[in-house]
Amino acid sequence: MSGPRIYLIDDQASIRHALGEMLSVFGFDVQTFESADRFLEIADTAAPGCIVADVKMPGTDGIELVGELARRKLSLPVVLISGHADVPMAVAAIKSGADDFIEKPVDDVELVAAINRAQARIFADEDRRRAQEGLSQRLERLTAREVEIFDLVVQGYTSHAISEKLAISIRTVESHRAQIMEKMQAESVAVLVRQAIRLGRISP
Amino acid sequence: MSGPRIYLIDDQASIRHALGEMLSVFGFDVQTFESADRFLEIADTAAPGCIVADVKMPGTDGIELVGELARRKLSLPVVLISGHADVPMAVAAIKSGADDFIEKPVDDVELVAAINRAQARIFADEDRRRAQEGLSQRLERLTAREVEIFDLVVQGYTSHAISEKLAISIRTVESHRAQIMEKMQAESVAVLVRQAIRLGRISP
């Protein structure tokens, strides 16, 4: 029960039970949902894990689920399964960002293998997300004014240019800069710029 | 004949002829190859265009072709077509990086639509490649010493720190910095850092 977390989503109770049982035996910590919408309600606070979802479901279908996760910037790996699979559907699924696409009847070994492949992505994503989160928290501790100046600094504006743009004194800009460097724990502008890029405030 | 370029690869002469004829009518500038290997011989010098290839071919198959193009860092879009397509094959094709995967018998409208979607990628890739190339050219015009200092600057080192690290005068470092900013056409350290990231010299 304490193994890797699996979010199993299928509208058919029989499938939920069968696959859930199988994955539990393989040591996964399975949590089941009867629809993608139910899962999405708790998705934002969900622990890292791999999603196994049916494609054809009432409400949000499996492919739309992948898109919605991307929209929310939740990078949980998704393995889609489908009973009436055809080639165009498989193509659409992978192109939308699903990690794998498996036909029913599901071969146990095949599914577990797919999950394990997807698992590798979790760790990489988690590390990145954790670093990202620390960064975001630091950014949130900046005041509105500081954020404003942060953006201008990382775009390459000098303190002088910023002071003119905001119609305030250069000293004021500089004291804000000092605060920014302090709060963001950046010892140089170069580091600050990289943080801004990771935060998506400027493009590389 | 002067429309978008298409590289049509299929081992069956009849398909080459039929699809080639069709695409020509649609205004594409079609060039045909009887095998992926034949195409790969000229791939490095190929003009930008979209590849339309069969999956199942003697020698390098369609999916391997995509991998080989990626390995050579050639970002030509690829539309794969297949007669005996199944879901796993389609999944493998898209996951390997193909832009689309279409089943035979090929629907003309469908293929043209796929090509046009892939076409959009050409322009984006070309723009990026062009910008990247300009940047690389500028970097190559830096002397070895300048590159060394460039790396230290974008990592956040001050001129003073650099002078100590390299055991040279601060003035020397500063004159190198001036040269670097000049040659890289960067008006601020922030811009220089972003260039360094695009050049892959530092991670975001």
Place this chain on the structure above:
DNA sequence: AACGACCTCCGTAGATCTACGGCCTTGGCG
């Protein structure tokens, strides 16, 4: 030998950044 490219060093003046302390306003709290 003459040349150009490169690396090195230097000084000065002005722009820019950093560090430290002080003033003022706003908004919550006893």
Place this chain on the structure above:
DNA sequence: CGCCAAGGCCGTAGATCTACGGAGGTCGTT
């Protein structure tokens, strides 16, 4: 109301960077 913390503002002083010019030495090429 008085108090206080937080945010915004500003000044002085010292460190750092930029810009402009000048100069000597090495190395490979012509």
